[in-house]
Amino acid sequence: MTFRIGIISDTHGLLRPEAERALAGVDHIIHGGDIGNPDIITALRRIAPVTSIRGHVDTGHWAAEFADSECVRLARRTLYVLHDLKALVVDPVAQGIDVVISGHSHVPKIDIIDGVLYLNPGSAGPRRFKLPITLATLDVTPRGLQPLIHDL
DSSP states (O other), X not given: OOEEEEEEOOXXXXXXXXXXXXXXXXXXXXXXXXXOSHHHHHXXXXXXXXXXXXXXXXXXXXXXXXXXXXXXXXXTEEEEEESOGGGOOSOHHHHTOSEEEOOXXXXXXXXXXXXXXXXXXXXXXXXXXXXXXXXXXXXXXXXXXXXXXXXX
C-alpha cells in the first residue's frame, strides 16, 4: 500500500489552484514554512491533515502555533521538517530520521546522503527570480521512498 505525502513550502501567502490540484488525494501534507497567511493552512487542511512549521516570514500572532521544526512519524517513517537546511542541528542518521524536509531556498532538490533523503519541494508561492514554481510528493511504499518534484 502506498502512503502519499504532499510537500509544499514558501507559499508566501499564495496557494495556487494548481498546487491544490496537485495535492488532491494525498494522505498528509507537510508545509516547510514561509506560509505567509494562516488561510493557506486552513485551505490545505481541507485536502488532508497538515504538519507545518514556521519560516522567517511567519511572524504574526497566528504563527505562534507553529514550531521552528517538527519531527513527524508517517507510514512508519520519521520525517524531520525545518525551514532552512543550514539550521539543521540534529544528526539525522543518529536520530533514525528517514527524511529531512526543508524549504527556504526556493530551489527544488532531492538528495540522499548517508541513507537519509533530503527533500526541498521548492517554492509554490510567488515566483522568485527565474526559479520554477514547484511542490513535491513523497510516496512511501513497501519498496521504499519515491520522491517526485512537480512543476506547477
